[in-house]
Amino acid sequence: MHNIPKDLLKNNSNYLKSCILYEVLSEKPIFECYRHFRERNGENAMGYGDFEYYYYRFYNGDVDFEHERRMDTNEQTLTGLPLEILGMVTGYLQPEERVHLRLTSKKLKAIVDMEPITFRLIAVEWTPNVFYLQINENGCPQELAPVFESEHWKQAKGAYVNSTKIDSKSFPLFYNLRCFRVLVTSMEMNDFHYLIANVAQNPSFQAGMIKAVTVTYLEVVEPFPMESRVENDGSLTFRYPIPNSSHYLEVKMGNDGVFTIERI
Amino acid sequence: MSVEPEVPIVQVEEVRENPVLYKIISSDNHVFTISEHAVKLSKTLWDLITNLGLTAENALDNPIPVENVNGKNMETIVQFCERHKYDEEEPEYTNYIREFVLPEWDRQLLSIDNEELFQLILATNYLDIQKLMDYCCRVIGDMAKDKTPEELRIIYGIPTDAEDDALERSASDSPGPSG
Numbered sequence: 540m541h542n543i544p545k546d547l548l549k550n551n552s553n554y555l556k557s558c559i560l561y562e563v564l565s566e567k568p569i570f571e572c573y574r575h576f577r578e579r580n581g582e583n584a585m586g587y588g589d590f591e592y593y594y595y596r597f598y599n600g601d602v603d604f605e606h607e608r609r610m611d612t613n614e615q616t617l618t619g620l621p622l623e624i625l626g627m628v629t630g631y632l633q634p635e636e637r638v639h640l641r642l643t644s645k646k647l648k649a650i651v652d653m654e655p656i657t658f659r660l661i662a663v664e665w666t667p668n669v670f671y672l673q674i675n676e677n678g679c680p681q682e683l684a685p686v687f688e689s690e691h692w693k694q695a696k697g698a699y700v701n702s703t704k705i706d707s708k709s710f711p712l713f714y715n716l717r718c719f720r721v722l723v724t725s726m727e728m729n730d731f732h733y734l735i736a737n738v739a740q741n742p743s744f745q746a747g748m749i750k751a752v753t754v755t756y757l758e759v760v761e762p763f764p765m766e767s768r769v770e771n772d773g774s775l776t777f778r779y780p781i782p783n784s785s786h787y788l789e790v791k792m793g794n795d796g797v798f799t800i801e802r803i
Numbered sequence: 804m805s806v807e808p809e810v811p812i813v814q815v816e817e818v819r820e821n822p823v824l825y826k827i828i829s830s831d832n833h834v835f836t837i838s839e840h841a842v843k844l845s846k847t848l849w850d851l852i853t854n855l856g857l858t859a860e861n862a863l864d865n866p867i868p869v870e871n872v873n874g875k876n877m878e879t880i881v882q883f884c885e886r887h888k889y890d891e892e893e894p895e896y897t898n899y900i901r902e903f904v905l906p907e908w909d910r911q912l913l914s915i916d917n918e919e920l921f922q923l924i925l926a927t928n929y930l931d932i933q934k935l936m937d938y939c940c941r942v943i944g945d946m947a948k949d950k951t952p953e954e955l956r957i958i959y960g961i962p963t964d965a966e967d968d969a970l971e972r973s974a975s976d977s978p979g980p981s982g
Contacts, residue, residue: 570950570958587957591916598914615921617943617959624928627936631944642952643961 549584556593556604563597588614618646625650661695696743707751710734717743726751726798735800739781739788749798765790823859825852826866827881833874834866841884846931869930875919876926879912883935886912890934905941913942917960 548554558580562572573590592608617625629637629651641648697718706723707730713719714737726749738744765777770791777790781802791799823839827848843849848867857865869877886908905913913920920939927935946958955961962970 570946570954573957588916588918588960592918595914595916595919614960615918615925616961617917617921618961620921620924621928624924628924628940628943631937631940632947633944636944636947636950639950639952639955640947643956643959644967645964646967647961 545581549580552607553604555580555585556597559590559593560597560602563594569594622650622653626653661697662699662701707731707734711737713747714738715741715743716747718746720748720750722750723752725753725755728754728756731798735779735788735790738800739779745802747800751796751798754796823862825857825862827877828866828868829872829874829877830870831874833877835877835881836863837881837884838888840888841881844884844887844932844934845880846933848930871929872926873922876923879915879923880926880930880932880935883909883912883938884932887934903937903941905938905945909938910942913938917958 558576559572562576565572565575567575569591572594573587576590577584589608596603596606617628620628629640632640632651637651641651695716698713698716698721699719700721705721707726709721709723710730710733713721713734731749734747734749738747765779767775767777770776772794774791774793777792779788779790781787787803789799789801789803791801793799824836825839825842825848827835827837827842829835842852848869851867852862855865855867857867872880913923915923920942924936924939924943927939943959947955950958956963
């Protein structure tokens with residue numbers, strides 16, 4: 540065990556600068572360097588702003604230990620940027636990073652929430668223990684995260700769910716979407732009827748497709764007054780009038796367990 | 804305008820051809836020359852040049868004062884614009900998350916501390932240079948990769964709720980303008 544008085548070193552500016560220079564030469568990312576610097580010299584050896592200042596001076600070849608950072612009380616920080624610019628910055632963050640930024644303070648939460656995000660695609664896949672969530676092109680496995688309760692799900696324009704874990708009891712999750720494609724292990728016709736009735740009341744609904752491995756026809760609670768016709772391939776096509784509208788839903792029930800609903 | 808600067812002219816990059824050149828004076832009186840193709844990347848500067856009616860003949864005799872941008876930031880901006888002056892136009896942005904790879908040259912240019920970077924963003928916003936804005940925001944966004952909320956607070960210098968509240972209280976306690 541050495542006998543070097545670390546507290547004394549902490550107040551020695553040249554020593555701290557040489558530590559920073561050492562970190563620059565390690566060529567590791569800056570925050571990793573800062574973590575290492577703090578592990579060596581203590582949590583309060585130097586704030587990140589000062590560390591970063593010297594780090595980049597040295598990084599850009601300005602190795603002058605005599606130079607001291609000018610103390611400026613009006614230091615520009617992220618939260619000091621105009622709201623309009625902050626909103627732009629958060630537009631470059633991935634969803635997970637936005638969540639982390641929201642958790643830093645109430646102010647940041649409000650700023651992050653100002654910038655709406657629209658996803659091209661949310662795809663969810665279950666394995667027995669893990670949820671695989673894909674947002675746009677980026678995927679990440681998660682421990683059974685409550686994706687369906689998230690704001691992202693509620694504001695999604697469409698969903699593609701290919702899972703061996705859900706059945707038609709999950710249909711209410713899709714009532715508010717514009718379009719969806721869902722694979723279910725089993726489907727009860729009553730659930731399908733409720734799905735039709737609910738998407739008919741969703742003004743943004745366009746189309747949905749369900750592939751059911753098995754379909755059970757329990758007694759239908761409330762049959763719909765739907766016109767039907769049998770197509771050449773033996774499938775059934777129904778027309779469900781949308782209440783208070785001249786539009787209707789065209790419901791096709793194929794022989795292969797594929798059901799489609801389309802707003803016409 | 805016939806401001807004769809006392810500080811030496813900063814020639815940021817040798818120009819290959821013989822383009823029209825403009826002079827820009829930063830808030831701290833540094834003078835920069837910039838080519839026509841490069842200055843067009845700044846909507847603000849190009850609008851100013853057009854409105855002032857500057858031409859190939861009179862451009863160098865009429866330096867453009869930019870009082871909101873200091874020499875350090877202007878040097879970075881001029882370097883950036885000269886580097887990217889022949890780039891193809893970017894496709895229009897959507898409100899999807901913006902994904903692109905930051906070129907290594909630009910990453911080096913933007914290897915500066917946060918305070919400088921935030922100042923540069925303000926200057927870029929004022930001069931309305933979309934591509935540089937994208938790149939600056941990308942650099943800030945990249946800092947957040949794989950960081951916890953507490954680490955983000957350190958990196959970005961974000962005050963805690965308690966600190967924000969204390970700041971607000973002290974602002975409301977301080978005497979306002981009389982009258």
